[in-house]
Amino acid sequence: MKKCDLCHEQDKIHYRVKSILYTDWIFCCKECWSVVSRQYNYSYGGTRKLK
Numbered sequence: 114m115k116k117c118d119l120c121h122e123q124d125k126i127h128y129r130v131k132s133i134l135y136t137d138w139i140f141c142c143k144e145c146w147s148v149v150s151r152q153y154n155y156s157y158g159g160t161r162k163l164k
């Protein structure tokens with residue numbers, strides 16, 4: 114399990130994203146992704162899945 118860069122909740126799946134607020138790539142959980150995905154300059158860089 115890895116931590117979400119935003120809420121620090123542990124999860125197995127994270128989304129690699131950037132936005133106007135996060136200009137470097139971050140890994141975030143599904144809930145944080147739903148927030149970041151609505152921000153300006155949002156871009157998606159893949160999904161990290163832990164086995």
Ligand SMILES: [Zn+2]
Pocket residue numbers: 117118119120121122141142143144145146
């Ligand atoms: Zn999160």
